[in-house]
Amino acid sequence: MRTGIIGTGRIGSTLARILVAAGHEVVLANARGPRSIGPLLAELGPAASAAHPAETAGQAELLVLMVPYASVQGLLPSAAVQDKVLVDATNAFGGGGEPLDLGGRASSELVAEWYPGARVVKSLNTMHFETLAVAGGTSRTKSRGSASEDERLAHFTAGDDEKAKEIVAGIIADLGFAPVDTGSLHSGGILQQPGGPLFNRPLTEAQALAWTSH
Secondary structure (H helix, E strand, O other): OEEEEEOOOHHHHHHHHHHHHOOOEEEEEOOOOHHHHHHHHHHHOOOEEEOOHHHHHHHOOEEEEOOOHHHOOOOOOHHHHOOOEEEEOOOOEOOOOOEOOOOOOOHHHHHHHHOOOOEEEEEOOOOOHHHHHHHHHHHHHHHHHHOOHHHOEEEEEEEOOHHHHHHHHHHHHHOOOEEEEEEOOOHHHHHHOOOOOOOOOOOEHHHHHHHHOO
């Protein structure tokens, strides 16, 4: 599957590296334009390409938003994400680094309203980029049999489109992590976003399943 990653900071670049290492193609975009991505493309090789955000949306089968939350609204033409799986990996922080007060709503619910034709899944937002980088390699080794599957670190999925969640879960598993479903875009999204109990809390699959079963 060709994955579009919009945002090439530390977390977006890390995701691109582990996707390519797992045999995926990636299309990368950021606010500065394709030329700024040249060094990362040279590192990643022929499985990676760069484009502008709207072009990336057209070229990719699945999109991951890894940009500041404040820049999400209006970032893409609505037509570009129509019927496309859109992974919201953003985190809604305010200027002081505190979680934004969204009046009891999940930040991804607002993303779904901004892009009404997209199949929005909240995922890939709870893990620090350094943990993602290290675990992305070790987890794939473990998943090949050197350790039990319940020792894999979990990535969570939340959404109202079950098929879209299955697609995202498949990619998570392909990277050597354990996909764990936290429920709807509202309830699951609140669990995962800043201020929620799953944010920036690395859990193994066994720990995550024990926690979410309560």
